[in-house]
Amino acid sequence: MDHSLSQKIIQLKKEKDAIILAHYYQRGEVQDIADFVGDSYYLSKVAKDCKENTIVFCGVKFMAESAKILSPDKRVLLPAFDAGCPMADMADAEGVLEMRKKYPDAKVVCYINSTAEVKAVSDICCTSSNAVQIINNIKEKEIIFLPDKNLGQYIQNQVPNKKIILWDGFCITHKKVTKEQILKVKDIHPDIKILVHPECEIEVIELGDFVGSTGGIISFASNSDFEKYLIVTEVGVLHELKKRNPNKKFFNPLGTMTCINMKKTTLENVYDSLLYSQHEIILDEDLRKKAYNSLINMHIFGR
Structure with a gap:
């Protein structure tokens, strides 16, 4: 991580009366400079209730739009303005x-x-x-x-x-995972726990020991005594899982399940968005x- 840039962002955030929100699927260094990291529901509540005048939403467009819908009097910035969601x-x-x-x-x-x-x-x-x-x-x-x-x-x-x-x-990222890939992992690691996001195909969901949101997956793994977990959702969630559970082992199918849109946001994007108040979400009031x-x-x- 670029620590000097991170410090500049933290200082600039205070000057601009801004709050930085990041989804669990964001790059690790972006999650690390955020005030709040979470899944869509948690972040929507934070956006609705926060006192800051500016929300920097490190995620994709629908998330920043939701924050603007709930907080029309606040400025909502989307650092990577072309980060969309194919679904x-x-x-x-x-x-x-x-x-x-x-x-x-x-x-x-x-x-x-x-x-x-x-x-x-x-x-x-x-x-x-x-x-x-x-x-x-x-x-x-x-x-x-x-x-x-x-x-x-x-x-x-x-x-x-x-x-x-x-x-x-x-979801094009979750759709890539197949039942055969999960079974292959279970053959190699018979004691592994399968934690699945419900955006996966039904035949993959049926193999899950736990099915839930990103926040639910993190909570389950953090509160369980098992050693090994296959995390069947976007790879960004492993950053938080490893921080909370340094003694547990986490695997991701396909090598990594990567959402290219969630990975578009960089520290440079966040800094520029704050510095120039750029990439603001504007919605028709009606x-x-x-x-x-x-x-x-x-x-x-x-x-």
């Missing part, structure tokens, strides 16, 4: 409105990995950590869930009394208000 781009507002016509009695639940435009035409937002709880708390029996069909299928298996209508989207309802409902139904 989020697989859903569009027009398609959601068409689904609503087709299933008029259904509630629309969108994964937080979605654009502001999609959130604006959805009823409730969710994350992988609270999706099952939120679906359980909705009185309607039919749920249109988007954009991730794998998370949606996982929810369907957990909540069989509901009918989950799936959108055909997926769109923001509509999207706000789905995010606030996430915090209400997720209790």
